[in-house]
Amino acid sequence: MRVVRGRIIWHHATMLSVLLLTTPVDIYCERTSAAFWSEPVNAVTNLSFIAAGLWGVATARSRGERSPAVWLLIALAFAIGIGSFLFHTVAQVWSSFADTIPIWIFVALACGICAVRIGGWRPGRVVIGALILAALAAVLIASGDGSGGRDSGPPALNGSLQYAPAVVALAAFAALAQWRGHPLRWWITGALATFLVSLTARTFDQAVCGAFPLGLHWIWHLMNGVLIGLVLQIVLRAAPPGVPRTPAQPGIR
Secondary structure (H helix, E strand, O other): OHHHHHHHHHHHHHHHHHHHHOOEOOOOOOOOOOOOOOOHHHHHOOHHHHHHHHHHHHHHHHHOOOOHHHHHHHHHHHHHHHHHHHHOOOOEHHHHHHHHHHHHHHHHHHHHHHHHHOOOOOHHHHHHHHHHHHHHHHHHHHOOOOOOOHHHOOOHHHHHHHHHHHHHHHHHHHHHHHHHOOOOHHHHHHHHHHHHHHHHHHHOOHHHOOOOOOOOHHHHHHHHHHHHHHHHHHHHHOOOOOOOOEOOEOOOO
16 A cells, blocks of 8 residues: 555656646747747847857867866857757746756856956865855745746846846956956956846846837847857956966967
């Protein structure tokens, strides 16, 4: 009896999990049905992430990049594009994880690499910083990221608050680079400006649905594609700590 009862409980738990993971998600202006191509613009604009990844591959090869962490970061750019495409075509709870998980792995890894290559941090401090960033992101996502559906009402700032740790981290790197006069300081500042523009588009997406049915989320995709491309270039062009910069090696090629 206990074995049968256990199997029944396991069966019901599995069915419940499947039902939860396949629950439709409708949180964007462009989506008007559960059809695969109900968000064509939001789906196609994910090509910007693929383009960013290709740019990163080209630069990494030309500079002879050997760091596994950097190559993983480049691979994550492609994963972000694929995951976001899935979320804007098969709009269900499971695909929302395919969308957000690669993003936050990319953010944590990029912050870690930049902390070492630009900030001169020791790996131990980088791990602690990454854990703090992940914890903050988890708290903010759990507090409401907008995945509850349109009928439940949009969360504060349309769920953009979850990206506050990323903004803070990028702003800190930009300030540090400007203060030190780092050769890549304007690249980092440009990445911060790009992120602020994309985050603004995401924040006001739901607010403009009535006047502009297409919404603004596609701008979030395009600008974030530019952002990820810039971040990859910053990571690749930053000389590792301890490598002196001479007129023949300015740090940017």
